[in-house]
Amino acid sequence: MRRSLCAIAVVLAAFSARTLVHAQRPGGAQLSSARDMAPIDLTGYWVSYVTENWRYRMVTPAKGEYRRIPVSPAAVPIINAWDPSADTQAGNQCKSYGVGAIMNVPGRLHITWQDADTLRIDADAGTQTRLFRFSARASSAAKPTWQGESTARWERIAAPDEGGSLRVVTSNMRAGYLRKNGVPYSERATVSEHFDVSPLPDGGQLLLVTTIVEDPVYLNAPYITSPHFKKEPDGSKWDPTPCSSTW
Amino acid sequence: MLIDLVTRRSVLALLIAVLGTIAAFAQDTAGPQSRTRSTDPQSSTQPADPAVLPSQFEFTGSWGPLATEDVQNDSVPVDYLGLALTDEGRTRALSYDESQKSMIERQCQGWGAAYAVLGPFGLRISSQSDPTTKRLVSYTIDAWEDWMGMTIWMDGRPRPSEHALHTQAGFTTGRWEGGALAAHTTHMKAGFIRKTGVPLSDQATIDWRFFRHDNVLTVLMVARDPIYLVEPEIISKGFRLSQTPLDFRDPCVPGFEGREPGTAVPHLAPEENPFLDEFIKLYHLPREAVLGYRETLYPEYRKKIKDTYVSPPPCTEDCGVAGNFVRRRGPTP
Numbered sequence: 280m281r282r283s284l285c286a287i288a289v290v291l292a293a294f295s296a297r298t299l300v301h302a303q304r305p306g307g308a309q310l311s312s313a314r315d316m317a318p319i320d321l322t323g324y325w326v327s328y329v330t331e332n333w334r335y336r337m338v339t340p341a342k343g344e345y346r347r348i349p350v351s352p353a354a355v356p357i358i359n360a361w362d363p364s365a366d367t368q369a370g371n372q373c374k375s376y377g378v379g380a381i382m383n384v385p386g387r388l389h390i391t392w393q394d395a396d397t398l399r400i401d402a403d404a405g406t407q408t409r410l411f412r413f414s415a416r417a418s419s420a421a422k423p424t425w426q427g428e429s430t431a432r433w434e435r436i437a438a439p440d441e442g443g444s445l446r447v448v449t450s451n452m453r454a455g456y457l458r459k460n461g462v463p464y465s466e467r468a469t470v471s472e473h474f475d476v477s478p479l480p481d482g483g484q485l486l487l488v489t490t491i492v493e494d495p496v497y498l499n500a501p502y503i504t505s506p507h508f509k510k511e512p513d514g515s516k517w518d519p520t521p522c523s524s525t526w
Numbered sequence: 527m528l529i530d531l532v533t534r535r536s537v538l539a540l541l542i543a544v545l546g547t548i549a550a551f552a553q554d555t556a557g558p559q560s561r562t563r564s565t566d567p568q569s570s571t572q573p574a575d576p577a578v579l580p581s582q583f584e585f586t587g588s589w590g591p592l593a594t595e596d597v598q599n600d601s602v603p604v605d606y607l608g609l610a611l612t613d614e615g616r617t618r619a620l621s622y623d624e625s626q627k628s629m630i631e632r633q634c635q636g637w638g639a640a641y642a643v644l645g646p647f648g649l650r651i652s653s654q655s656d657p658t659t660k661r662l663v664s665y666t667i668d669a670w671e672d673w674m675g676m677t678i679w680m681d682g683r684p685r686p687s688e689h690a691l692h693t694q695a696g697f698t699t700g701r702w703e704g705g706a707l708a709a710h711t712t713h714m715k716a717g718f719i720r721k722t723g724v725p726l727s728d729q730a731t732i733d734w735r736f737f738r739h740d741n742v743l744t745v746l747m748v749a750r751d752p753i754y755l756v757e758p759e760i761i762s763k764g765f766r767l768s769q770t771p772l773d774f775r776d777p778c779v780p781g782f783e784g785r786e787p788g789t790a791v792p793h794l795a796p797e798e799n800p801f802l803d804e805f806i807k808l809y810h811l812p813r814e815a816v817l818g819y820r821e822t823l824y825p826e827y828r829k830k831i832k833d834t835y836v837s838p839p840p841c842t843e844d845c846g847v848a849g850n851f852v853r854r855r856g857p858t859p
Contacts, residue, residue, distance in 0.1 A: 433576035442704030
């Protein structure tokens with residue numbers, strides 16, 4: 280009897296050890312950085328493929344148009360008062376390239392690891408840089424910036440090598456425009472994003488960014504878009520351009 | 527006797543500890559179906575371990591449309607923005623007359639599979655299981671009054687012969703992959719990819735990905751057509767989980783709309799389409815963009831028109847509630 284119980288204990292202990300190892304990381308390796316833990320590879324060059332919202336993204340819409348954006352009454356006077364010249368004179372020509380809009384601005388992204396725990400996204404449109412920090416620093420009292428402070432976390436699918444997604448939350452940004460023609464978001468807005476990668480039938484890859492902008496000041500409801508990007512083999516078409524208030 | 531008792535108690539304690547560990551691990555890896563378990567990454571101070579999500583999510587339920595993205599492009603007859611059409615596709619589209627849908631025999635024809643994301647409605651999704659094995663057989667996205675719905679077969683059944691019947695809905699199989707539901711549609715009847723008459727041939731195929739993040743479902747559609755599309759039409763559309771059931775299944779009831787059965791099919795001569803310039807003039811849009819030329823889908827095109835494009839003046843009359851222009855059309859030619 281004693282021998283049987285001991286045998287059971289040994290088997291359970293072995294199973295427990297195996298389970299615990301698996302719980303740490305698939306494959307058993309001790310991984311410590313966000314780069315090591317990445318369930319999907321986002322790095323490389325990606326180009327906007329503008330098949331949606333063409334009229335709002337590829338050209339500057341007419342002043343006063345905010346169709347498809349759930350703006351609050353407080354936003355309407357600002358929309359109707361949009362003055363791109365005044366923005367330029369005030370040095371605010373990057374207002375439509377802020378984190379609330381940048382993924383919808385047609386252009387290219389270059390995604391790299393700045394360090395083991397910081398994913399960097401450069402956008403050639405407006406020459407903007409976003410930093411996704413997986414190791415959150417103590418909330419800074421830094422001045423708000425166009426791209427704000429982004430904290431990221433991987434979401435891994437339970438099955439080994441089954442991929443996953445990247446979740447990013449951004450706050451502490453400067454007030455900006457959701458659209459080139461002055462549809463505003465405030466400094467109190469937060470932007471939540473989910474980055475997913477999907478294979479294309481021709482062997483290519485597509486990056487899908489589900490973007491949720493919530494703003495208690497200028498939006499009545501979350502503004503949700505899902506711009507997508509095709510992967511490019513290299514950076515030969517990378518073409519940084521400065522911000523523009525009008526284009 | 528005493529030793530036996532001690533040994534049994536030790537083993538029992540070990541057993542409880544092991545089961546507890548396994549249970550905790552199972553909870554960590556499985557997570558709730560709703561995928562809402564992820565903690566706010568801002569609350570962590572070290573590189574956070576990845577949140578672990580189940581390989582499948584709860585797909586069934588009612589998903590309301592968000593309507594924050596312009597994917598329908600059907601407010602004017604000639605709007606092919608965001609498409610990469612072949613010359614043949616463009617010509618077919620320009621020959622389309624919306625009056626075709628007034629023909630009594632076409633009123634209830636409905637739209638093809640792509641209308642799942644191109645239409646204005648939400649998705650009501652249910653699952654069907656084998657009554658004996660209880661294994662999942664399919665998901666069904668319910669029809670609307672002008673859409674035939676979609677069945678996604680999940681049971682690994684083979685695709686029918688290429689000569690099998692083509693239908694409006696087509697034949698769709700699915701599987702879970704990378705935490706998303708991936709599906710592939712073939713065997714569609716020749717139809718349209720836009721309600722404004724942009725054609726899709728019966729050789730077209732559609733690849734789908736359904737992603738769920740919390741209560742937002744993002745549906746990615748990649749439609750390919752060797753006849754009418756130069757490049758795939760890629761649409762990603764968001765839906766939000768609805769707390770109340772959606773039901774758009776009103777029956778289509780045909781009625782007389784001024785077209786006698788059996789008369790000629792309404793159509794336009796492509797080069798004389800009277801609506802060709804309507805959208806171009808209304809929003810000052812470049813002709814090649816409105817007519818669906820491939821180059822207009824990439825950022826280089828934006829740079830190309832930068833110095834020539836002039837934004838339209840603000841709308842001052844006949845405006846929509848969001849300051850957009852609305853159709854100011856005279857009598858039909």
